[in-house]
Amino acid sequence: MKIDIVGEDDVTRAIIERLIEEYRPDLIIDKVLPARGGHIKPLAVKYNLVNSPIMLLTDLDTYDCPPSLIHDWFGPSILNPKYLFRIAYGEGESWLMADRVGFSAWIHSDIHLIPPTTIIDKRRNIFEIVFPYKPSLYLMREIASASRNIEMRTNFSPRTGAKRGPLYNSTLLPFIRSTWNIVNAARNSTSLSKTIQRLLEFSPDNP
Amino acid sequence: MEEKVKNLKLNKEILHRPQKDEDTETLKFTYLEQPTVNANFRDIYFFFQDTQYLNIVPQLVRDADSYLLAANKEDFYGRNLLDRMNKTNKKTRDSYLKRINEILQIAVPQLKNVDFIIDEKGVPHLEALYQHWRAKGAKQQEAQFSDGTLRLIGFMWALLDGQETILLEEPELYLHSAIVKQIPEFIYKMQRRKGRIRQVFISTHSYDILSNEGIGGDETIVLIPSTEGTKVNKAIDVEDIKKYLDAGFSIAEAVIPKVAPVNIQQMLEF
Numbered sequence: 001m002k003i004d005i006v007g008e009d010d011v012t013r014a015i016i017e018r019l020i021e022e023y024r025p026d027l028i029i030d031k032v033l034p035a036r037g038g039h040i041k042p043l044a045v046k047y048n049l050v051n052s053p054i055m056l057l058t059d060l061d062t063y064d065c066p067p068s069l070i071h072d073w074f075g076p077s078i079l080n081p082k083y084l085f086r087i088a089y090g091e092g093e094s095w096l097m098a099d100r101v102g103f104s105a106w107i108h109s110d111i112h113l114i115p116p117t118t119i120i121d122k123r124r125n126i127f128e129i130v131f132p133y134k135p136s137l138y139l140m141r142e143i144a145s146a147s148r149n150i151e152m153r154t155n156f157s158p159r160t161g162a163k164r165g166p167l168y169n170s171t172l173l174p175f176i177r178s179t180w181n182i183v184n185a186a187r188n189s190t191s192l193s194k195t196i197q198r199l200l201e202f203s204p205d206n207p
Numbered sequence: 208m209e210e211k212v213k214n215l216k217l218n219k220e221i222l223h224r225p226q227k228d229e230d231t232e233t234l235k236f237t238y239l240e241q242p243t244v245n246a247n248f249r250d251i252y253f254f255f256q257d258t259q260y261l262n263i264v265p266q267l268v269r270d271a272d273s274y275l276l277a278a279n280k281e282d283f284y285g286r287n288l289l290d291r292m293n294k295t296n297k298k299t300r301d302s303y304l305k306r307i308n309e310i311l312q313i314a315v316p317q318l319k320n321v322d323f324i325i326d327e328k329g330v331p332h333l334e335a336l337y338q339h340w341r342a343k344g345a346k347q348q349e350a351q352f353s354d355g356t357l358r359l360i361g362f363m364w365a366l367l368d369g370q371e372t373i374l375l376e377e378p379e380l381y382l383h384s385a386i387v388k389q390i391p392e393f394i395y396k397m398q399r400r401k402g403r404i405r406q407v408f409i410s411t412h413s414y415d416i417l418s419n420e421g422i423g424g425d426e427t428i429v430l431i432p433s434t435e436g437t438k439v440n441k442a443i444d445v446e447d448i449k450k451y452l453d454a455g456f457s458i459a460e461a462v463i464p465k466v467a468p469v470n471i472q473q474m475l476e477f
Contacts, residue, residue: 013472030447031447031464031465032464032467033464034460035462035463035467036414036459036463043456043460046454046456047454049453049454050451050453051450051454052450170476173475173476174476177476
């Protein structure tokens with residue numbers, strides 16, 4: 001079965017690709033959307049109308065919780081069962097750093113630089129790594145800058161006025177593709193473990 | 208390989224090659240190219256013969272030597288643009304240049320009064336006033352025009368001059384994205400003149416061009432490479448694209464991902 005995937009940057013898209021490869025090798029990725037990155041919020045509602053398998057991953061960013069994002073983006077409309085709409089707590093990068101051991105070894109930084117896993121909702125057993133500010137920025141400013149590997153430091157440190165290090169994507173993408181230990185990461189992130197669960201259950205033909 | 212000609216109105220086959228008595232020599236040529244055998248479908252022959260292809264290469268337009276080299280050859284790269292202007296009668300040329308100036312005034316406001324002149328050696332040139340800190344500005348010729356300005360002048364001239372079908376190669380090249388966004392409606396207007404509609408084909412990779420919401424799925428032709436060669440289809444006939452158009456996406460959003468190279472981000476992982 002073919003599936004189209006949606007993410008607003010290369011990192012998010014690579015995460016979806018790896019998850020599908022790992023958990024649903026029966027799904028064949030057809031198109032990588034949107035054609036131009038950037039804000040997918042205005043497009044997200046239209047993907048709901050396409051009525052063929054689509055998996056979208058977006059960042060929770062400043063929303064309090066996933067339901068408030070969904071309500072803001074979709075209003076009262078109901079999500080199409082062929083549309084696997086998932087939200088990463090914080091950013092996609094949070095899921096990568098949730099593999100504490102793997103990520104810190106790969107980037108050559110101290111594991112304690114990654115903030116501890118925090119219980120967000122005790123009753124529903126929801127836990128995540130809570131970063132003090134945007135996780136991708138935290139990655140560059142606090143973790144990569146403390147790396148013992150000079151390449152990691154230069155690849156991730158932004159030039160004046162730039163938002164990302166000069167080799168941000170090309171450094172992170174190979175990690176996502178081959179090093180990222182998803183099982184370990186899911187132990188520190190409910191949004192990731194739930195996404196895996198939904199992906200395993202995803203059957204657009206028999207909703 | 209096959210060569211087929213069919214009259215779709217009468218649903219009748221006019222030609223189907225290879226025929227019985229053909230050998231490797233005859234198969235080297237199409238019937239379409241040869242006046243002795245294309246009499247039954249000569250309209251097609253004339254159509255292709257009259258079709259103009261234009262991909263202006265600004266560097267060649269600027270180079271006066273290349274103008275002399277190309278004088279009697281088929282001109283794909285706009286080298287003969289100035290020669291074509293020269294061969295147009297003055298009244299028509301002035302009226303075309305007036306139109307071009309009106310539009311350049313908006314797209315390239317520093318450049319005023321583009322005019323056509325012939326130098327003492329008999330070589331034609333474009334001349335314009337470039338306004339800057341000097342009160343009177345400075346005269347510039349095509350050698351000093353920017354790539355985008357030259358392409359824009361060339362396209363406008365080509366669209367104004369003639370009625371035959373025209374193929375424009377990537378009209379977005381060298382232009383600011385704000386200008387590129389206007390290209391679809393601009394061409395739509397330029398191709399409709401004096402009560403006639405001129406057929407214009409453009410090839411493009413431009414998101415800005417394709418995001419124009421007036422472009423239809425039946426007028427967008429999508430080239431999808433495959434192991435069996437490149438498949439050519441109308442966007443509306445490709446189910447993977449149609450479902451996105453039906454959901455309200457623009458041609459850019461629906462088509463570009465379908466024709467993007469698979470795993471293109473791996474370019475970064477060498």
